[in-house]
Amino acid sequence: MNHAVAGGVRVSAGRRKPTLGQFLRRKSTIAFVMALPLIVIIGSLVVYPAFYSFYLATLNKSMERFVGLSNFSFLFTRETFWMVVKQSIIFAVSAVVLKALIGFTVAHFVHNIPVRGQRKWRGMLLVPWVMPPAMSVLAWLWLFDPSYSAFNWLLQKMGASAVPWLGNPYWARFAVILVNVWVGAPFFLIMYLAALKSVPEQLYEAAAIDGANWWQKMWFITLPMMRNIIAITTLFSLIVTFANFDIVRVLTNGGPVDQTHVFATWAFRIGIESNDIPLGACVSLFMFPILALAAIFILRDINKRGGEA
Amino acid sequence: MTTAAATVETKVGPPRKSSMRRDRQRALFWSYVFLIIFVIFFLTPPVYMIITSLKTSAEISAATTPWWVLNPTLQNYVEILTSRTYLTFFRNSAVVALAVVLVTMLVSIPAAFALSRMKFWGSATLATGVFLTYLIPDTLLFIPLFKIFVFLHDLTGIEFLNHWWLLIIIYPTLTVPFCTWIMIGYFASIPKELDEAALIDGAGYLQILTKIFMPVALPGIIAATIFAFTVAWAQFLYPLAFTTSTDQLVLPVGIVTTLIKGDVFNWGQIMTGALLGAAPPLIIYAFLMDYYIAGLTAGATKG
Numbered sequence: 012m013n014h015a016v017a018g019g020v021r022v023s024a025g026r027r028k029p030t031l032g033q034f035l036r037r038k039s040t041i042a043f044v045m046a047l048p049l050i051v052i053i054g055s056l057v058v059y060p061a062f063y064s065f066y067l068a069t070l071n072k073s074m075e076r077f078v079g080l081s082n083f084s085f086l087f088t089r090e091t092f093w094m095v096v097k098q099s100i101i102f103a104v105s106a107v108v109l110k111a112l113i114g115f116t117v118a119h120f121v122h123n124i125p126v127r128g129q130r131k132w133r134g135m136l137l138v139p140w141v142m143p144p145a146m147s148v149l150a151w152l153w154l155f156d157p158s159y160s161a162f163n164w165l166l167q168k169m170g171a172s173a174v175p176w177l178g179n180p181y182w183a184r185f186a187v188i189l190v191n192v193w194v195g196a197p198f199f200l201i202m203y204l205a206a207l208k209s210v211p212e213q214l215y216e217a218a219a220i221d222g223a224n225w226w227q228k229m230w231f232i233t234l235p236m237m238r239n240i241i242a243i244t245t246l247f248s249l250i251v252t253f254a255n256f257d258i259v260r261v262l263t264n265g266g267p268v269d270q271t272h273v274f275a276t277w278a279f280r281i282g283i284e285s286n287d288i289p290l291g292a293c294v295s296l297f298m299f300p301i302l303a304l305a306a307i308f309i310l311r312d313i314n315k316r317g318g319e320a
Numbered sequence: 321m322t323t324a325a326a327t328v329e330t331k332v333g334p335p336r337k338s339s340m341r342r343d344r345q346r347a348l349f350w351s352y353v354f355l356i357i358f359v360i361f362f363l364t365p366p367v368y369m370i371i372t373s374l375k376t377s378a379e380i381s382a383a384t385t386p387w388w389v390l391n392p393t394l395q396n397y398v399e400i401l402t403s404r405t406y407l408t409f410f411r412n413s414a415v416v417a418l419a420v421v422l423v424t425m426l427v428s429i430p431a432a433f434a435l436s437r438m439k440f441w442g443s444a445t446l447a448t449g450v451f452l453t454y455l456i457p458d459t460l461l462f463i464p465l466f467k468i469f470v471f472l473h474d475l476t477g478i479e480f481l482n483h484w485w486l487l488i489i490i491y492p493t494l495t496v497p498f499c500t501w502i503m504i505g506y507f508a509s510i511p512k513e514l515d516e517a518a519l520i521d522g523a524g525y526l527q528i529l530t531k532i533f534m535p536v537a538l539p540g541i542i543a544a545t546i547f548a549f550t551v552a553w554a555q556f557l558y559p560l561a562f563t564t565s566t567d568q569l570v571l572p573v574g575i576v577t578t579l580i581k582g583d584v585f586n587w588g589q590i591m592t593g594a595l596l597g598a599a600p601p602l603i604i605y606a607f608l609m610d611y612y613i614a615g616l617t618a619g620a621t622k623g
Contacts, residue, residue, distance in 0.1 A: 038440075039438065039439075039440035039441065041438065042434035042439070042443065043440050045433060045438075045525075046434040046446065048426070048427040048430075049428065049496060052427060052492055052496055053453050053493070053497065056461075056489075056490065056492075057461065057493050057497075058453070060464035060468060061461065063468065064461070064463060064464040067464055067467060074467075117354075117355070117358050119351075120351040120355045120358075123347060124348060134606075135359050135362065136358065136362055137605070137609075138366060139362050139365070141550070141601050141602055142366065142598045143550075143554030143571075143598055144556065145554065145556040145575070145576055146571075146594035146595075146597050147594075149369075149576070149594045150365035150366065150368055151365055153369075153591065154364075156585075159380070159383050159386065159587075161368060161386035164386045164387075198616070201613055202617060205613075250455055250457065251457070254458075254460065255459075256458070256556070256557045257557070260556075275459035279462070279560075282466070283462075283561050288463055291463045292463045295459060295462075295463055298457065298459065298460055302455060302460070305455060310448065
């Protein structure tokens with residue numbers, strides 16, 4: 012009887028099983044083949060080089076001998092290294108904060124005006140983000156030119172003295188951050204504008220009936236509703252800004268006297284221009300911790316949303 | 321009754337409404353004032369590029385009025401557009417960008433389809449992994465990649481470095497993860513009934529992808545294409561690290577390294593070259609702004 016039941020089940024499954032099994036196998040095989048180019052590209056040109064750079068960082072300059080962590084300990088003794096660490100952090104944090112503030116403010120202004128005109132303003136405000144940085148930064152380089160600076164011309168017309176935009180370390184740091192804010196603020200603007208538009212109008216109406224003032228609406232409705240977008244945009248921008256290369260390279264190339272180098276430009280100077288690949292790999296690896304941190308946050312976010320759905 | 325309520329409201333309304341309207345108008349006024357200030361900040365460099373590009377070298381070095389053109393001339397444009405080196409940069413950039421767009425689409429559309437619709441072993445992990453690789457910046461990878469290509473040269477005898485086609489191999493690493501991610505989002509929003517119906521009618525997976533998914537997700541494909549093109553056009557670090565000969569350079573590197581030579585800066589030509597170099601993404605943006613923004617926001621909101 013037991014046998015009969017099993018047989019019966021087998022018969023009914025048997026009619027489907029080959030086709031279903033074949034179907035499943037075929038489906039997953041096709042899927043894998045379709046995803047294969049992606050896996051090959053990411054595996055060979057992103058994942059492998061990322062791990063390879065850890066290995067490279069443990070070699071000596073001619074890459075013949077394993078030297079362990081002595082590249083790192085050598086870096087720690089160099090004054091320039093600590094300067095780069097400081098500058099990278101100042102650069103990334105202040106630029107991201109300014110970008111977020113400007114993006115948030117301007118998004119509100121755009122959101123305030125009639126919908127009909129918003130497209131036009133948004134279009135103009137996004138231009139810095141669309142231009143390739145290497146080319147738009149050339150315009151800034153020309154605006155900051157030591158002898159023909161158009162800003163200094165205006166300052167002098169107004170009776171102020173000329174500013175050594177890229178010649179003085181402090182002004183150069185300011186200039187690099189300013190240009191980064193100029194390039195990156197539109198990204199925040201677009202993200203925050205999209206978030207603002209997704210806040211239901213009824214919430215504000217309900218708050219208005221309850222007598223909430225502007226600050227209360229901002230603090231209890233707008234900010235909580237935008238929290239996710241603010242977090243993820245800031246995280247993205249922190250990674251991109253921390254790893255920034257184009258702006259510093261074109262604007263100051265690390266100067267004056269290495270005062271504006273960030274990890275990426277200094278790694279390029281050492282690894283490619285001075286041909287010390289292991290030490291350059293070593294420097295660029297310092298961008299890794301912030302990356303890992305961001306990855307953890309984002310993974311947590313994805314898992315949480317996966318749980319909710 | 322409703323009319324009564326309405327008349328009551330209009331009677332009570334006027335004084336409050338007018339003060340509210342005045343508040344509203346003041347807010348509007350200040351919004352415009354600040355928007356104008358920010359637009360000036362955002363548009364000063366491109367406008368200054370245009371101003372400088374219309375000047376002769378003599379007028380630039382006289383520096384009487386940096387913010388205005390006294391004798392506008394198109395001489396810089398003529399010189400740049402007849403310069404063999406500049407046209408080579410432009411051609412290299414165009415070929416690389418278009419090839420990268422093609423490769424990116426061929427890789428990421430099938431992959432996104434497979435990852436969003438056809439579950440296989442490890443597909444969920446792979447989808448997350450794709451997103452994480454998007455976070456690995458080019459500045460972390462250029463040194464190991466450089467070494468890898470030197471090593472491959474020693475191994476096979478093929479010279480990878482200092483050839484513009486190398487960029488077609490490398491750039492997809494910057495575009496494929498994000499494009500795949502966008503496309504997964506778009507494909508996931510297509511109702512399952514659609515492909516189930518097609519399966520029942522006997523369509524193969526390739527047919528489902530090309531006949532149903534790609535037409536329905538066309539806005540996503542356009543957004544991904546624009547993203548891939550913009551990234552490929554603007555990339556600066558890889559060509560700077562991997563190519564050196566003048567005839568192998570792409571625009572961003574070509575302008576920065578060859579037009580700026582020694583102490584003599586011909587700013588009129590540099591600005592013209594940079595402006596023309598920035599033109600293709602700007603033109604695409606001007607015509608397809610909505611797709612551009614959709615791609616930008618989809619990446620983060622669909623995370």
